[in-house]
Amino acid sequence: MNEPIPVTRTVDHGTAKLMPDLDRPRAWLLTVDGAPQSYVDLDDPGHLEFEYARRLAHVLDATGEPGAPLDALHLGGGALTLPRYLAATRPGSRQQVIEADGGVLELVAEQLPLPPDGAGITVRRADARAALEAAPDASADVIVADVFGGSRVPAHLTSVAYARAAARVLRPGGAYAANLADSAPFTFLRSQLATFRSVFVEVCLIAEPAVLRGRRFGNAVLVASQSELPVGALARRTAADAFPARVEYGAALERFTGDAAPVRDEDAVPSPEPPGGAFSVG
Template identity: 40%
Template sequence: MSTPSGPSASQERIDFSDGSTADLIPRPDGWAIVIDGVAQSHLGDPAQPPKLASIRWMLAALGDQAPGRAAHLGGALLALPRAVAHRWPSTTQTVVELEPALVELTRTRFPLPAGITVETGDARSWLEAHPGSEHDAIVVDIFVGNRIPPAFTSLECMTAARRALREEGRLVLNSVAGPDLLFTRRELATLRTVFEHVVMIVQGSALAGARFGNATLVASAHPIDGEAIRSALAGDPSKGALVTDLDPIIAGAAPISDADQLWSPVPNLPDASAALRLLEQTRQAVDTLRSAAE
C-alpha cells in the first residue's frame, strides 16, 4: 500500500458524485477519509491493528476461521478488506462501492492486495442479484452523511443477505447505538426475524444511552462462536464488549421494512471540522518553516 507522508503529503478535497465532499487527510500513521468531521476510514500499516475501533470490531466479528469468500457492501478506503487480506490471504473478496471517486482513489493511490476485486455499483442491487448462497461472510458498512440509509436497514435487505450467504455464513453490520437505542433495537429485531442467531458488539456507555457510538451487529443461521469474538476483543482499548442476551434490548421493538424508509439517527457528536482545519493549517505552517530553514 502506498501511504506517502511528510512535507510532500497534504490534505486533499474529494468531490463525490452527489455534490458532497470528503477530506483525504495525511496522518503520521497513514491516511484518513473524514466526512463532516468524522473519520470514516483509515489506512495504515496492515501489520498493525486497524486504527478505527469499528474496523477492529468487524474484524473480530468475522471470527477465527478464514472466510473462503467474502463481500463488502461499502468500501471507502477498504480498511477492512485490507485487514482481512493481511490476516487471511486466501480469502477471495468482492467490494461494492457506489461512489466512483472512492473507487478511483483506491485503485490509483492505494494499490489493492491480491484477492480483492472492487465493483462500482449500488450495493443493495448487487446483493439482490446474488441469491446463490455462496458467501461465507457479508459485511454491510454503508453510511451517507454519517447515517445508514434505509436500503440497508430493512427486513428486505437482511433477507437478501441471508440468501447470498452459505448456511454457516455470517452477516456483519457496522451500525450505531444512539442515546435512546430505538434504531438499534429495531435493527436487532429485524435481524432476529431473518436469522436464528444474533449478537452485538458495543461499548457499555453507548448501550446505557450515555453517548452516541458504533455497534457491530452479527447474524447467522448457524450458532456464533462468542468466545472467538471475545478473544479477539480482549484488551482492545475501545472497551467494546460482546452482548448475546438481546431480549431485554429488543423489548418488543418492531422490525424495519423498506416502506418505513428508516435512516439511522443523526449522530450526536461534537463538531471537529474546525479543529481539523486548524490542525492542517498548523501542519502546513510547520512544513513551510522547515522548507525555509533548509
C-alpha cells in the same frame, strides 16, 4: 524526504479528504464531509485504528477455520480497510467490494492503490442492496456492511427484505456483520435487532458499555448467522481491545431489544443523525 500532503476531492456525495497520519508513514484517514469513513495503513493493513473496524475484524477472524481463505462480500468500500486486512490475515481470500460513490473509488484507487495483483479484491461501483440482491445464493462466507450516506445508514439497508437477501447469499456457517450507530433510547438499533432476529437464528451485538448504557452516541456491530455464533471468542477479543466492548447475546439481548418490531421496506428510515461533533474531523 517530503512529508505526505492532504488530498481534497469533490466526490459523488460530498467532499472527500485524505489526511496523512504523521505518526505512521503510509497511513491515511479518509473523511467525507468531515465524517471519518476509513483509516488505512498501507504498510501494515493489520493495524485498525477505529474500534468498530477492530470489532468487525474480530468477526472475520472468528468465521470459518482459523486462517483459511474466505469469500467475502463488503457492502461499503471507503479506503478498503477491512478488505486489505482480510487479504493480509487470510491470503487467498476472494473479496468483492461494493461502493456507491464513484468519486471515492477513483480517489482511493489513485492515492491508495491495491497491490498490482489486486490481492484477491474486486471493487465495483453499485448500490449495496442492488448488489446484494443480485449476488448468487450461498456465495459468501461473510458479509460486512459498513454503508453510510454521510453519517447515516441508508433506510433501504435496514429492512426485513434486505436481511432476507443477506441470509440467502450467505453459506451455511456464514456470518453477517454490520456497523451501525445510535444512542438512547436506541429506537433504530432495537429495530435492527428485531429485523435480523426475524430472519436469522442467531444474533449478537458488540458495543462499548457506555454506548449500551445510553451515555453517548456511538457505533455498535450487529452480527447475525443461521449457525451458532462464536460469542465466547468475540467476547474475549473485544474485552481485550484498547476500548473494551461487551457482547450482548441471548436473554440480555432480548431485554435490550424489548418490544421493537421488524422493519418493513415501506416503514424504513435511516439511522439517526449523530449529534454535532460526534464523529466529525476537522
